[in-house]
Amino acid sequence: MKSRFIVKAIVVGMVLGVALGGVLHSQLDAAGAKEISTYLNMITDVFLRLIKMVIAPLVLATLVTGVASMSGSGSIGRVGFKAISWFLIASLVSLGIGLVLANLLQPGTGLNLTVDPNQAVNTGLSAGSLSLPVFLSHVFPRSIIEAMGSNEVLQIVIFSLFFGSALAFVKGTGKSLIVDVLEELANVMFKVTDYVMYVAPFAVFAAIASTVTVHGLGMVMTFGKMVAQFFLGIALLWLLISLAGYLALGQRMKPLLSLMREPLLIAFSTASSEAAYPKTIAALEKFGAN
Template sequence: MKKNKLPRRIAIGIVLGVLAGWACHEFAGSEQAAKDIASYFSMITDIFLRLIKMIIAPLVFATLVGGIASMGSSRSVGRIGMRAMAWFVTASVISLIIGMGLVNLFSPGVGLNLDAAQHVSATAAPVNTGDFSLKVFISHVFPRSIAEAMANNEILQIVVFSLFFGFALAGVKRAGYTKIVDCIDELAKVMFRITDYVMAFAPIGVFAAIASAITTQGLGLLVDYGKLIAEFYLGILILWAVLFGAGYLFLGKSVFTLGKLIREPILLAFSTASSESAYPKTMEALEKFGAPKRVSSFVLPLGYSFNLDGSMMYQAFAIMFIAQAYNIDLSFTQQLLILLTLMITSKGMAGVARASVVVVAATLPMFNLPEAGLLLIIGIDQFLDMARTATNVVGNSIATAVIAKSEPLYDPEGNEDTSSHHLAPDRPATAA
């Protein structure tokens, strides 16, 4: 498949998925029949996502270890890590503020006039939050076994092991060292080639994912919750403008080049609501943009755990929408506390299924908000998830490119970084 045709075919898959889903929903005959039909579509999507997950662990390991070995200095890793975390925290704060501001401005939940007392029987959250805590998250970061971490695609655990392995490899410069590094580099190339094979099935996987969601929910759901969905997507567009604006400050006009390069991973993330499906193509796009592998292979996996801009906005929207639906007035101080709480609790999202929903479910009782309110948004979560996942890809791509741009072409030891290219076609790649 020619790469320039992939975005067009994915877009066609989205349109056909909507049409097929609508037809199946209309002619299914019953809700159970619609679910049975959707299960066949879901099977195709699951197969595609399984193929993607098959790639993630070895690709993260190979690119990250190769990048660290090429850095040759823990100071480089520390410098890049500090810049990355500073960007991640700033982006998270901006995302939450935009989300809080828009949901207060438009008040999508006002007028529903729900009574929490009438929903006591439904107050059990439809997701499991029992294992969600800061203590569990911190201990979960460190793998018991690299085999277990890779089997479960625990990206943060793989990053931790890869850091140890990369530093150890860089510190053992004996006979055979270059052979090991070369083998790891070749492994990365092989995994990228496998990615090309898997991506050939992307339009089919996208078609099935969209068709499954529409078959069970129907287009009517989009009309019923149209106000919330439209306002959330408006917030996403504003956040994109802010992210690209910030990227323009550091990258100049080349940020638009980056935007064109990441069209494929954005479409994949949007249509499948899976960040994992976009990871290999995002890495490939950043390499084409000119980001050194030693930087992108470190910052991008880190961003998948700590830089989830779209998810942060979703959480702000969801919590405020639920409060408005139940006529619960939150003061500015309470909203500020919610914002700060989300800043902390959201960092435990890595490795948690339906992570954003779990964070919302865990945060609601902290502020005496009815957990039953989560049922209001579960039905449309698929459509909100598509937007927030695509936004996470945009945020991580720009963050990685900016941090790569700030790195000099020569490391602190004075060795030339042969894996890097000139980042901005219109500007020299100097330290920002």
């Protein structure tokens, strides 16, 4: 019931954001629109910061307890190998679909966005070449505190696997106070995530209102075509993933898709995989418990 309410509120926020952005764009000049857009983006930035605040402790708690609950190193290795294999195959399929659709549909054609040649533009992308030392430095953490502070999820996953494996060996078949504490931490962070998700409709409203305020309602249709093409690629990918999951899980695939509905809707509505990450973990934990 709560998840349905949040999803409905997100949809309402999208509609209201378009309406407010259209009104502000028609009433303000370019300088005023950019200033208002800056204030609106503050709400979205707060939401994304809250999401990032939740991710590190939630990933650490859930992965360590999950690995520690396995019977032995053999099961851990099998699960890890299957997870990595699935991730690599899904990534390759996703890249293939993206390359085919990008060449066929030419997304972004007609946007006619110009960049001031006298103004430096930061794309947020690293221009350095990828090498093995750079790759390893991003995979293996120097400090778990540093990894959690910078939200390096892959580094947190690596530490959690080592820590969970060692914890499983130390505790043997008995109980462990550390596992109990981490399970309680995971439950608390799931509740914190629920609180944070109440901010999602306001963040979506602010993000859309900010964009429409600067670019106008005409950009809604133009961006809409590009987003529709993106959703087409996502739909094709999920169709293939669902078919593969059905072959592997059989009828259990249906309850898994039902549990994944909320994180998927949140990811699409907020355009942020980080926003959906905590809910994805919760869905997988619930599916594994069943």
